[in-house]
Amino acid sequence: QYNLIKMFFQQVMEEEKPWALVLELKGENDYFEELSDIVKQHFQIIYYQELLENPVRHGPKIQALFSWNFHPAVKPSLFRLLPSLKVVASGGVGTDHLDVPLINSLGVKVANTPGVSSDSTADLAMGLLLASARQILEGHKIALDPMTIHLPQTLIGTEVSGSTLGIIGMGDVGYKIAQRSKGFDMKILYHNRTRSEEDGRTVGATYCESLDDLLMCSDFVMLAVKLTPETTGLIGHRELSLMKPTATLINVSRGQVVDQDALVEALRSGTICAAALDVTYPEPLPRDHPLLGLPNVLITPHIGVNTYNTKSRMVKKMIENALAAVKGLPIPNEVII
Numbered sequence: 001q002y003n004l005i006k007m008f009f010q011q012v013m014e015e016e017k018p019w020a021l022v023l024e025l026k027g028e029n030d031y032f033e034e035l036s037d038i039v040k041q042h043f044q045i046i047y048y049q050e051l052l053e054n055p056v057r058h059g060p061k062i063q064a065l066f067s068w069n070f071h072p073a074v075k076p077s078l079f080r081l082l083p084s085l086k087v088v089a090s091g092g093v094g095t096d097h098l099d100v101p102l103i104n105s106l107g108v109k110v111a112n113t114p115g116v117s118s119d120s121t122a123d124l125a126m127g128l129l130l131a132s133a134r135q136i137l138e139g140h141k142i143a144l145d146p147m148t149i150h151l152p153q154t155l156i157g158t159e160v161s162g163s164t165l166g167i168i169g170m171g172d173v174g175y176k177i178a179q180r181s182k183g184f185d186m187k188i189l190y191h192n193r194t195r196s197e198e199d200g201r202t203v204g205a206t207y208c209e210s211l212d213d214l215l216m217c218s219d220f221v222m223l224a225v226k227l228t229p230e231t232t233g234l235i236g237h238r239e240l241s242l243m244k245p246t247a248t249l250i251n252v253s254r255g256q257v258v259d260q261d262a263l264v265e266a267l268r269s270g271t272i273c274a275a276a277l278d279v280t281y282p283e284p285l286p287r288d289h290p291l292l293g294l295p296n297v298l299i300t301p302h303i304g305v306n307t308y309n310t311k312s313r314m315v316k317k318m319i320e321n322a323l324a325a326v327k328g329l330p331i332p333n334e335v336i337i
């Protein structure tokens, strides 16, 4: 009898949980299953495929939408299926993939997950810098190929210690990159909309008011800006031509910050030495994209935040934001544009 009562209350509690539509978290691997399980502690979940199979049954009950970065489904036709939707809980800091004013005009709020992913993104940025400077991938290929004889005079890389790093964008990620580069004895320059004296001092970074100066003086140029109308196409032909021919461009922000055609040209012509990119546009690049065929380019598929710890923290934040919206409370990380 006790068990029956317990089951009854469990069922009542389950039914009281609000409904959420979850994009992308299902079944890709165990890790995503685990993240889904965290969401399930607070929400009853409908996956995108289930919604499409029966939109009339599932659509009206959905109050929150969980989504990671860009997802092609997040467009007006989806919102039309979700008349009770209160919030898009987006995983990640950037919300450039969402039309926030349009979503708001439908009475739906947008939230993101700031402050929990800058360490992992900065780690990856340093990984790209080191891998590119020391040709780690090329070395790995040689080590795997029994037909290649490794000669000591091959794979001569760029010394990172003592070189100059120019960070464009001194937000959370830029700052964490500066902290790490300090450990590598790099000279650090930064360019930002606003000068942050204190941040600069703590990590020993020198403010460059002029972006051109930073580009001209840096051995590694690191992009860590938000995508805004001002930063779209920030690095084009002119900016690349200011960089040293020995310099490397690293991008962990958004692909659109760089004019990719100009980058291809600069890499082909030797205007700059190399590029290491965690972000491109589109993502992924089409198989025949010229960037994929260049020997001096290293590309990772937008994995800056992909550690288990970071993703778990992001999911927790997404849940906090979604629960607040469903309860009509102030949303901790509401995106206001």
Ligand SMILES: O=C(O)C(=O)CO
Pocket (backbone or CB within 6 Å): 069, 091, 092, 093, 094, 095, 117, 302, 304, 305
């Ligand atoms: O946090 C972000 O904006 C990201 O790009 C995560 O992938």
